[in-house]
Amino acid sequence: MPGFRVGAAASGMRYKDRPDVAVIASEANDGAMASGVFTTNRFCAAPVELCKEHLEVNRRCRAVVVNAGIANACTGAEGIKNARETARLTAEALGVPTSSVLVASTGVIGQQLRMEPMAQTLPDLLANLRSDRWEDVARAIMTTDLVPKMASTTVEIGDRLVTSGKLVTIGGVAKGSGMIAPNMATLLAFVCTDAAVTPQVLDHWTRRGADRSFNCITVDGDTSTNDTLLVLASGAAGNAILADTESNDSRLFGQALEAVLVELARRIVMDGEGATKLIEIHVTGASDEASARAVALTVANSPLVKTAFFGEDANWGRIVAAAGRAGVPLDPERVTLSFDDVGVFRKGMPVSEPAVEEAASRVFKQKELRVHLDLGMGSAAFTAYTCDFSFDYVKINASYRS
Amino acid sequence: MPGFRVGAAASGMRYKDRPDVAVIASEANDGAMASGVFTTNRFCAAPVELCKEHLEVNRRCRAVVVNAGIANACTGAEGIKNARETARLTAEALGVPTSSVLVASTGVIGQQLRMEPMAQTLPDLLANLRSDRWEDVARAIMTTDLVPKMASTTVEIGDRLVTSGKLVTIGGVAKGSGMIAPNMATLLAFVCTDAAVTPQVLDHWTRRGADRSFNCITVDGDTSTNDTLLVLASGAAGNAILADTESNDSRLFGQALEAVLVELARRIVMDGEGATKLIEIHVTGASDEASARAVALTVANSPLVKTAFFGEDANWGRIVAAAGRAGVPLDPERVTLSFDDVGVFRKGMPVSEPAVEEAASRVFKQKELRVHLDLGMGSAAFTAYTCDFSFDYVKINASYRS
Numbered sequence: 001m002p003g004f005r006v007g008a009a010a011s012g013m014r015y016k017d018r019p020d021v022a023v024i025a026s027e028a029n030d031g032a033m034a035s036g037v038f039t040t041n042r043f044c045a046a047p048v049e050l051c052k053e054h055l056e057v058n059r060r061c062r063a064v065v066v067n068a069g070i071a072n073a074c075t076g077a078e079g080i081k082n083a084r085e086t087a088r089l090t091a092e093a094l095g096v097p098t099s100s101v102l103v104a105s106t107g108v109i110g111q112q113l114r115m116e117p118m119a120q121t122l123p124d125l126l127a128n129l130r131s132d133r134w135e136d137v138a139r140a141i142m143t144t145d146l147v148p149k150m151a152s153t154t155v156e157i158g159d160r161l162v163t164s165g166k167l168v169t170i171g172g173v174a175k176g177s178g179m180i181a182p183n184m185a186t187l188l189a190f191v192c193t194d195a196a197v198t199p200q201v202l203d204h205w206t207r208r209g210a211d212r213s214f215n216c217i218t219v220d221g222d223t224s225t226n227d228t229l230l231v232l233a234s235g236a237a238g239n240a241i242l243a244d245t246e247s248n249d250s251r252l253f254g255q256a257l258e259a260v261l262v263e264l265a266r267r268i269v270m271d272g273e274g275a276t277k278l279i280e281i282h283v284t285g286a287s288d289e290a291s292a293r294a295v296a297l298t299v300a301n302s303p304l305v306k307t308a309f310f311g312e313d314a315n316w317g318r319i320v321a322a323a324g325r326a327g328v329p330l331d332p333e334r335v336t337l338s339f340d341d342v343g344v345f346r347k348g349m350p351v352s353e354p355a356v357e358e359a360a361s362r363v364f365k366q367k368e369l370r371v372h373l374d375l376g377m378g379s380a381a382f383t384a385y386t387c388d389f390s391f392d393y394v395k396i397n398a399s400y401r402s
Numbered sequence: 403m404p405g406f407r408v409g410a411a412a413s414g415m416r417y418k419d420r421p422d423v424a425v426i427a428s429e430a431n432d433g434a435m436a437s438g439v440f441t442t443n444r445f446c447a448a449p450v451e452l453c454k455e456h457l458e459v460n461r462r463c464r465a466v467v468v469n470a471g472i473a474n475a476c477t478g479a480e481g482i483k484n485a486r487e488t489a490r491l492t493a494e495a496l497g498v499p500t501s502s503v504l505v506a507s508t509g510v511i512g513q514q515l516r517m518e519p520m521a522q523t524l525p526d527l528l529a530n531l532r533s534d535r536w537e538d539v540a541r542a543i544m545t546t547d548l549v550p551k552m553a554s555t556t557v558e559i560g561d562r563l564v565t566s567g568k569l570v571t572i573g574g575v576a577k578g579s580g581m582i583a584p585n586m587a588t589l590l591a592f593v594c595t596d597a598a599v600t601p602q603v604l605d606h607w608t609r610r611g612a613d614r615s616f617n618c619i620t621v622d623g624d625t626s627t628n629d630t631l632l633v634l635a636s637g638a639a640g641n642a643i644l645a646d647t648e649s650n651d652s653r654l655f656g657q658a659l660e661a662v663l664v665e666l667a668r669r670i671v672m673d674g675e676g677a678t679k680l681i682e683i684h685v686t687g688a689s690d691e692a693s694a695r696a697v698a699l700t701v702a703n704s705p706l707v708k709t710a711f712f713g714e715d716a717n718w719g720r721i722v723a724a725a726g727r728a729g730v731p732l733d734p735e736r737v738t739l740s741f742d743d744v745g746v747f748r749k750g751m752p753v754s755e756p757a758v759e760e761a762a763s764r765v766f767k768q769k770e771l772r773v774h775l776d777l778g779m780g781s782a783a784f785t786a787y788t789c790d791f792s793f794d795y796v797k798i799n800a801s802y803r804s
Binding site: 040041042043044073074075076108109110224225303304307308310311313316317320321323324325328329330332345347348349350352389390391393394395397398 | 727732752792793
């Protein structure tokens with residue numbers, strides 16, 4: 001990715017013998033334009049507070065420092081002091097303002113960062129950043145994740161009739177395997193691009209992309225104290241700066257960013273704690289988007305629906321029952337439900353043909369499937385992504401702190 | 403219970419060799435005063451619709467007919483016809499108006515009742531009702547329940563200075579082991595009393611009792627299509643009719659009814675699908691009751707909190723994180739959390755003393771425990787009851803329809 005250098009190292013702060021601190025640095029002297037979306041949890045972690053504070057006074061970011069293993073959440077004044085010290089150490093080594101350094105953490109809640117290992121790790125790490133170490137970053141930020149998560153795309157922008165188009169790259173890494181497992185999992189995503197873009201336009205597409213990606217997924221319905229999405233734009237592509245949300249180029253950029261965020265979000269769900277399947281809950285025919293969203297997320301979060309996916313039981317009854325308790329006006333007579341292309345419910349009743357039951361069972365044996373619920377009330381739609389609820393989910397979460 | 407006769411029989415409609423149809427009948431010619439609270443699910447089952455229709459035109463109930471195994475939900479016009487036919491057959495056998503018969507069902511969604519077994523079973527069953535068969539009723543309405551659930555109490559009402567007090571009995575049965583498992587579980591409760599009470603007063607205490615019992619429990623956060631609470635009052639105790647919600651006698655009756663409903667609700671949670679523990683989530687210091695309720699139920703429904711209970715992991719981080727995402731304004735600095743009498747969190751940070759961690763771990767090994775979360779914002783409170791989330795929950799629900 002032009003304009004960025006990255007790296008990872010093992011601090012030994014909590015894990016033994018594995019990288020647990022990652023850095024993403026902008027090469028430009030004045031840093032990259034930064035935009036952030038953060039957790040709405042009222043117990044927001046110290047690094048989230050510090051990111052908000054820094055972005056308030058400085059939209060240019062020179063470096064992001066991420067640690068895995070200790071979340072630095074519910075850690076009071078000492079937690080904030082340690083987050084600030086991490087930024088200060090980084091800023092000092094790079095010779096940049098502290099406000100241009102952002103931090104993120106994931107791991108156990110309620111434990112303090114260990115600053116001695118952090119201070120010993122940062123100078124070497126910062127001195128050895130390279131442009132091709134993205135997979136190291138993706139691995140260093142993992143906790144209960146089973147696989148590193150990366151995604152990227154390239155899009156050509158600029159009016160090719162007047163000037164030549166410019167190739168813009170967008171790519172990033174993410175981690176997370178529960179929406180929250182406050183001990184060991186959190187949703188973190190860091191996406192970089194070489195596009196040149198104003199802060200207002202970057203905020204617009206970042207917020208919109210988050211709403212259509214990370215805000216559409218659920219593993220267990222919880223929201224972490226540490227959830228953080230940062231998007232950094234270096235401008236190294238040399239495109240005419242994107243300064244308007246309505247221009248074609250800006251839309252192209254927004255779509256490409258959204259595609260990367262959706263891909264990262266899907267990878268998080270596929271790697272959900274104990275997950276064996278990825279399920280798309282597609283709600284259409286709602287009277288408004290809020291209703292579509294409420295129904296999709298109620299279905300996506302229902303433990304009964306999720307255990308049925310795990311059991312490969314094409315249990316339409318649990319899906320309509322979950323839709324029925326979403327707090328949205330529904331007329332059962334107008335609702336239709338299908339699994340991939342197999343219609344299983346219409347006019348308030350199941351489609352009770354043996355061939356339908358068999359076809360539905362086959363769909364439920366797939367690794368990925370699509371539930372389509374049409375409410376027959378209007379034209380609004382929403383798609384949520386979820387995974388199944390397995391023995392391993394219970395196993396992972398019943399015994400995590402030990 | 404004076405004024406009622408009950409019984410159960412095996413119809414073979416779905417289960418083999420076990421009672422699956424139960425009847426609760428009032429002995430009085432004009433029946434018992436009836437009050438009902440029903441599911442808020444938009445897909446409400448045919449028997450629920452019929453109960454509402456009958457109670458609209460006739461508040462006196464001569465009989466309640468309950469079947470287990472088939473829920474008669476999502477069954478369209480034929481479902482309503484079958485519910486109506488069940489009431490008609492019962493009314494004919496007893497020589498009473500059809501509107502005085504109420505019906506309830508629990509079991510698989512989307513299957514029609516089999517009316518031939520029902521018609522063959524009812525005459526004998528109705529001819530052999532007795533006053534001492536409550537446990538048979540409690541057993542006949544079970545589905546995934548492991549134990550029958552009964553509770554009763556007696557209270558003396560009436561001004562003993564002027565007249566002699568009258569002993570009033572309140573007792574009933576319930577079933578349910580998920581808030582919903584639309585295939586095989588639903589919350590049903592039938593409570594009878596010999597008190598004489600007006601319909602308005604009975605409605606008042608029934609609604610209030612339901613709010614403080616069944617509406618405070620959760621196994622998996624789902625709401626069934628069939629949930630039904632019926633309270634029948636025969637008047638056989640001969641007390642001066644309770645016609646005022648504010649009188650001392652009326653309050654005594656309301657408290658006794660609430661005690662029976664709370665006991666039945668606790669038994670449902672203790673028998674929750676896969677449950678190994680009963681946990682009370684006690685939220686105090688909220689700015690209003692709605693906030694207290696939102697926080698308590700968010701904690702009570704969190705899969706991460708519930709798996710930690712199963713793992714006997716005194717994981718305060720998951721509890722404060724769940725509270726933080728309940729959508730209620732919170733100041734982490736004011737929140738305190740304790741497990742039974744062990745304070746584990748205050749002023750935004752854990753109480754990090756080894757003795758505290760050990761004591762908290764001991765509390766988590768108990769079969770019943772109390773989580774007390776004080777928000778420090780006001781004086782409103784709410785208590786929710788929940789159970790843990792175990793391997794068996796997944797096992798039961800992954801493979802239920804097969």
